[in-house]
Amino acid sequence: MSSPNLFSSISRLNGTLDYHLERQNVLVSNIAHVDTPGYVPKDLARVDTAMSTFQGEFDVAMARTSVSHLPDPTAPGLFQGRVFLDPAASPGNDGNYVSLDREAAKIGANQVRYEVISQLVAGELDGLRFAANDGKG
Numbered sequence: 001m002s003s004p005n006l007f008s009s010i011s012r013l014n015g016t017l018d019y020h021l022e023r024q025n026v027l028v029s030n031i032a033h034v035d036t037p038g039y040v041p042k043d044l045a046r047v048d049t050a051m052s053t054f055q056g057e058f059d060v061a062m063a064r065t066s067v068s069h070l071p072d073p074t075a076p077g078l079f080q081g082r083v084f085l086d087p088a089a090s091p092g093n094d095g096n097y098v099s100l101d102r103e104a105a106k107i108g109a110n111q112v113r114y115e116v117i118s119q120l121v122a123g124e125l126d127g128l129r130f131a132a133n134d135g136k137g
Helices: 008-032 054-058 100-132
Strands: 042-046 081-085
Touching: 008 042, 008 081, 008 100
Parallel strands: none
Antiparallel strands: 042 081
């Protein structure tokens, strides 16, 4: 019988934190380009890890010959994302598609999600610390 992985829930949450951090970077980049003529804002979508591999996308299999060569795409918490042009963006008078209000709202919502996941991770770690100390705070 195999022992349970005490950190499996934290690993999954770690991937979610990585996603929201990377999405924040993409969204902030949009605001940095608010004065760039013709700039179309980008966003980040999660990608199913099974479909993000070469085998899923191109029907070509990649093989790991050593554990240090490629990350395991099935590992819990491994972040997989795809940057895409925001299809809902509309151009302004200068041909720039960035709406500061819209981007600020997306950044705010993403930040709230990041903070919630951070609190969940902190709670999981507190529970593990409590158990490791035999229930002594």
